Structure formats: structure tokens, C-alpha cells
Amino acid sequence: MELRLLPRRDALVPLLMLLLLLVVVVHVHATPRLEMVVTSSAASGGGAGTTSRARAAPAPAAACASWRLGVETNNIRGWYGIPAECRGYVSGYMLGEQFRQDCAVVAREAAAYAEGLALAGDGREAWVLDVDDTALSNLPYYADTGFGAQPYNATYFDEYVANATAPALREVLELYGKLLALGIRVVFITGRHDYQREPTVENLRSAGYHTWEKLVLKPSSLGSSVVPYKSGERQKLVDAGYRIVGNMGDQWSDLVGAPEGERTFKVPDPMYYVA
Template identity: 30%
Template sequence: MRPSLYAPLSLLACTALALSACKPGDKELAQRAQDAAVSANAAAGAAAAKTATPPAAATVPAGDDNLNAVLWMQRSEEYRAVAEQTYRAAADKLDAALKQPNWDALVPEERGNAATGLKPAVVLDVDETVLDNSPYQARLLRDGKEYDELSWDQWVAEKKATAIPGVVDFAKAANARGITLVYISNRAVHLKDATLANLRSVGLPVADDSVFLGLGTVVQGCEQNGSEKNCRRQLAGQKYRVLMQFGDQLGDFVQVTANTGQARGALLQQYHDWFGERWWMLPNPSYGGWEPAQFNNDYAQPWQQRHDAKRAALEVAR
């Protein structure tokens, strides 16, 4: 409630009247009363002005951009249901994929050799596809920080990531059919041992160390652009007929040559029919290529500038 300006003004008026009517011996007391009234009026005016000034907008910690996303992945039954139904639906198609000799989940541009006669495999991304790293994201939220390689490497070394719902049952079904699981990840190659140990600890089949193709894997005759996985998919295709691919980003399935909304939309349209058949997408609202596409892929910008660009990208149906 705003403080009233009227009570001090009334007090001042009454005091003035009292001053004019008082005896000469009482003038000192009356003057003190008038001075007190003036001070009260000034204080009330200052309080009113302070109340009328809107408070400064609270600064949102960088990590809080991710609060609902991480909480949804950790606490919602809806997330679990989506992940489980994805892997269950994929498992139902394994037999059909095995029986069709021409069934292949690599795009033609990444299939450098005939797939017929090769051993069957499925290709899986690791983070947020088979392993849940939401505790790492939760730590960033708690500490008001953003992703950095040092803290990420420390998290991977802990080997505490749990399995995405549904993936272990799918992996066991594939393994029972003689299908090799190949893990193509943007975890750096120096994290291979910790990653394979983590995969094994949650019950995922790991045939041998060669099934992990991390960031930095050298593929002869193929030049990799940044963290794109096209070269590593080609490498997997040299040895296996890839029945299915699993990921949480478009780049887990096909090369994203231009990370813009328009280019990403065109890729989705081009390979629309592959999803739910050869390609299986897991939900990840926490991070991914879709995010930097909103701020011109420039992580060098200050957090607030990136945040503002994402807000500007919101559709409000005007």
C-alpha cells in the first residue's frame, strides 16, 4: 500500500493554526511542532517516490534457462513414456529389418560400399540417447554455470550416468539377434574407457573397444567438419549393414551442413519417412543443434545476448 500524503499535510496545517493562536511563551513549543510536521511530510514524500519507482528486473542465472527442461527429463512420467515407447517400437521392427537384405539406415552419401552381406548393426548416439546426463545439467543449474569441457570430463569420469528408459531392453533384444551395437558419440576419444565402463555398468552390450567411435576418431579419406558424425557413420558402414540409427539430434542421423532453422527443416522434410522406420529420435529439450540455430551458432556472444535471441525466436501467434 502506498503511504498517504494527506495526513502529514493536515498535521502541518493544524500546527500552523496553533502557532498563530498560541501565547508568546508557547511559541517555542509550537515552532518545534511545526518543524516536526515538515519533517514528517518530507519523509512521507520520499517514501512515496521510492514506492513508485519500479524494482529492477531480476537477473536470471544462465543455468535457469534449462530448469524446466532438466526437471522434465528427471521427474516427468511423460518423458519416461516417450523414451520407452520409442525403443519398444524400434524393437518390434528388428526382425523385419534383418529379413530385408537391402534395408540400410545410412543415407546414400554416407554408404561408400555395398551393405549386402555385411554383419548387422544399430548405431546409437550416447548422451541423452542411451545415457542420461541430466544430473550434470542439474549441477550446472544449481551452480548457475554453463557447460564447459573440464566439468564435463569430470562428470564422465564419475561414470554415474544412468540408462535412458527402454534402451537396455532394446539393446538386449538386438544383441540376442546377433546385431552389434555401435556407439557414435561426440564424447572425445580420451573419454572412451570411462564411457565404455559406464555403458557396461548399466547393462548395455559392448562387443569390444572398436564399437565406440568418439569425437577425434580418424577416418581415412574423409574430412570431418567439427563435431559432425558423417565420417564416423561411413566408417561404421564399411563393416556393418546399419539397420537403425538412434539419436537426440538431427546430426546423429545425417550431416547438417547449415545449422539454420530453414536448413534443418529441409532435412527433416527430406528424410521424414525414415523416422519411425530406420531412424529413431529421442526427446532432448535440454540442449542440441536447435538451440544455437536461434543465435547464429555464435556461443562467443554473452549469455544475455543469446538468451535475448532465443526469446525473440518465440512464436506468439500475433
């Protein structure tokens, strides 16, 4: 008969405490906390602002992908810059094949929806398109300013708009052509200001958008909030007898607020947030 000595209860307590400590340490290191880039109030006005970044180890790509999902689904709101740990991830996404594929999915679904509509053929069906990072890509500007990691510089962006060199987001440009072929009128409603009309018209045409029903720019006298302005302009379209069959933008503020349109489509954009 073999005798086995069992450990005393008071000897098990330190062992259990050690195991619990190991579990806590592993959990903390396995769950990175993404620190948001906080922009100062001075930066929001377009001047020389400061940016506070967390001193943390780079977050795994999976954590940054989850953050981007939260942004695209509008679960993460009111942020002023990308998480400090995700700057490399965002730049890789925007310059890589995944962004192109994501845009292609949006454009393909929008085209399929438009082609399936029973159009009246009276020229009153309208499709609303945003301009910045929807019809036109501002990736050259954001590539030069940290893909959203640096504070927004209104002066520099105004210079970028004035140059009228933004390329088309090619998937949206292809959709634009299909909409015109179907007889759907395209209406641009942009957050750009009215004093930027001339370079905006020049840029749209040079990028391939040769015609449109209306180009609505934001009056300089209006406040910063986009939702009341864009929803109000859509209401004017409805009041004028247009039927908004589609509405596309890169920000949720492009799409919410009645009348939204019969269906909305969001182009991916993890670089900035517009309320």
C-alpha cells in the same frame, strides 16, 4: 411509435478506437514471447561464462511445450540454452513421467521395426547408438547445472564423464538387449573424445551394456562439428561391409548426413543443442 436516437458518427470513433486498443492489449498478453538464454563466447569454451536472461513473466506451459516441439522437430536450430521462462517446465519434463513415456514410445517403435526386419543372419547388420543422453543419461549432470539454463561447463562435464557413473537410459538399454537377441551388432559412435575411452567403457559396462561391435570416440584433433565426424564414421562401417539398419541419438546431428542408416530414431532432449 418509439423514437430511438442513434449515436452520431463522430461519437462512434472514440468508441471504436477504444475497442481496437483492448484487442491489441489482449493479444499481446495472450502471446508470450520466449526469450532464449544467450551464452557468451567465454562460456562456450567451458570457462566461467555469463548468461543473459530476459526479465519476463513465466511463460505458460503450453508455450514451452510448443518450443520443445520445435526443438524436437528440428525447426528451432542453433540455440545455446533453453528459454529463460521455460527452465521450470524443462526440469519438470525431464524429471517427470512424460519424458519416460516419450522415451518408451521411441524405444517401442525401434524394437518393432527391428523385429520386423528380414535379417540375413551374417552378422553384418549394425545398429548405431549415440552414448550421451541416448545409451547413457547425463541427467545427473544437467540437474546440477540448471537443465540447460546454465552455460555448458566442459571442465565439470569432463569430471562427470571421468567418474563413470552415468545411469543407463533404461528404455534404450531394453532396446539394446532386444537388438543383440535378434543378432544385430551394436556400434557406439559418440562425441566423447578419444582420451575418454577408459571411463566410457567402464560406464557403459556398469550401466548394463556388456558387449558391442565397435566403440568409436571422436579424435581430439577434430573440430567441433558433429555431423561430418559421425556421418564419416558411418560411411566407414558401410565401406567395411556393414549394413546400418538403425541409427539412434538424442541430437539431430547424430542422425543426419549420409549414410544415415535405413531408419533413424531420436530420443527426446530439450536441454541442449549440438550442431
